[in-house]
Amino acid sequence: QVQLVESGGGLVQAGGSLGLSCAASVRTYSRYAMGWFRQAPGKEREFVATISWSGTSTYYAGSVKGRFTISRDNAKNTVYLQMNSLKPEDTAVYYCAADLIYPVVNPGQCDYWGQGTQVTVSS
Numbered sequence: 001q002v003q004l005v006e007s008g009g010g011l012v013q014a015g016g017s018l019g020l021s022c023a024a025s026v027r028t029y030s031r032y033a034m035g036w037f038r039q040a041p042g043k044e045r046e047f048v049a050t051i052s053w054s055g056t057s058t059y060y061a062g063s064v065k066g067r068f069t070i071s072r073d074n075a076k077n078t079v080y081l082q083m084n085s086l087k088p089e090d091t092a093v094y095y096c097a098a099d100l101i102y103p104v105v106n107p108g109q110c111d112y113w114g115q116g117t118q119v120t121v122s123s
Contacts, residue, residue, distance in 0.1 A: 001026070002024055002025070002026040002029075002111070002112040003024065003025040003026070004022055004023070004024050004025075004097070004113060004115075005022065005023050005025075006021065006022045006094065006096055006115065006116060006117040007020070007021050007022075007023075007117060008020040008021050008117060009094060009117030009118045009119045010118075010119070010120070011120045011122065012086055012119075012121055013121070013122050014087055014088055014121055014122065014123050015086065016121075017082070017083060017084045017085075017086065018083045018086060018119060019080060019081070019083065020036070020080065020081040020082075020083070020094055020117060020119070021078055022034070022036075022079045022080075022081075022114055023076075023077060023078050024078070024079075025077070026077070030074040031053055031100065032053060032099065032100060033051065033052050033053050033099055033101060033102035033103065034051050034079040034096060034097070034098055034104060035048075035049065035050040035051075035096070035097045035099070035103070035104030035105065035110065036048040036049045036050070036070060036094060036095070036096055036097075037094070037107055038090075038092035038093065038095070038119075039092055039093050040091060040092040040093075045095070045107045047061050047105045047106070048064055048081070049068055049069075049070040049081060050070065050102065050103040050104040050105055051070045051071065051079060052103075053074075055071065055072045055074070057103075058070050059103050059105070063089075064090075067083065067084050067085045067086075068081060068082065068084070079096055081094070081096075083119070086119075086121045087121060090119065090121050091120050091121050092118075092119060093116040093118050093119075094116065094117050094118075094119050095113055095115075095116045095117075096113075096114045097110035097111075097112060097113050097114070098111060098112040099112075
């Protein structure tokens with residue numbers, strides 16, 4: 001069983017930056033690929049970014065590429081999402097997810113989810 005806990009959400013002005021963290025409570029964390037997803041009110045959950053178990057491979061949604069950076073520290077069982085140049089349309093609840101198969105791009109494939117953290121970008 002994998003438990004995921006996100007942190008770091010909040011309110012930021014457009015153009016600002018915010019960093020999210022997701023800590024996993026599992027001894028075999030380094031075996032899991034990780035992904036970040038987001039869900040805005042009235043919309044479906046969508047893929048944001050994913051990283052392989054080793055951290056050597058990453059992939060981003062087109063809407064965030066060049067602005068967001070996903071990384072991980074396997075010694076700390078944590079995956080990060082650094083968000084720069086934030087836009088109002090980035091406002092959503094952000095979730096991290098874990099799966100044994102990379103890339104983690106489809107919400108339906110994910111075995112484990114965090115509870116989510118709210119990110120609000122004001123214009």
